[in-house]
Amino acid sequence: MTDDAKAGGADGAVSIELPKPTLAGTISLEETMARRRSVRAFGPEPIALEHIGQLAWSAQGVTDAATGYRTAPTAGGTLPVEVDVLLHGVPDLEDGVYRYLPGEHALRRRLVGDRRAAVTDATLNQGFVRDAPVVLALSAVAARTAPKFGAFTDRLIDMEIGHVGQNVSLQAVALGLATVVVAGFRETELAAALQLAEGERPVYLMPIGWPGATEH
Secondary structure (H helix, E strand, O other): OOHHHEEEOOOOOEEEEOOOOOOOOOOOHHHHHHHOOEEOOEOOOOOOHHHHHHHHHHHHOEEEOOOOEEOOOOHHHOOOEEEEEEEOOOOOOOOEEEEEEOOOOEEEEEEEOOOHHHHHHHOOOOHHHHHOOEEEEEEEEHHHOHHHHHHHHHHHHHHHHHHHHHHHHHHHHHOOOEEOOEOOOOHHHHHHHOOOOOOEEEEEEEEEEOEOOOEO
16 A cells, blocks of 8 residues: 555544546446345455445445535435445555545544454354455434434435445445345444444444355
């Protein structure tokens, strides 16, 4: 990693500038849909920072600098979704939990160290989460959406998380990677493992890696 790609922020947290996302893939959208599978077995090989950046961009990347529009639709422009990336084994990058910053297309490290074991415990010990070299943790801040949509907030957030999850699933296929959506976890325990702020609720986990043998 180059020196200008890694720097300390004003609060001392490490920021990682991600490679610019690719806007033209090597396979069609239709082929990614046809090949998408839920995979729960991952190889040990690390995932390159270029791929990690592409996955994060597919989740919440900015697609129009003037408007701030993102890759996934959001109710009333309220943007409740946050993306954390749990990284392990990335060359020249310390293991930890990194928050994706869409406007900067960068990662800001929040927690140091491999947190996959604690996260796996919160999922009732679904071991494939621990085995994946990258785990996306999607959370939501309802207070951003509730003033505009009131009682519909939870429904709209769940829909938005679904849009994000499908984006990431198809992007993984395009990169030769695999993933699965995990929603079975103890919410309070997972929030503690990720040290989420008050009012931020975990909704999805997406372990990502090179595909193994188990899929459906």
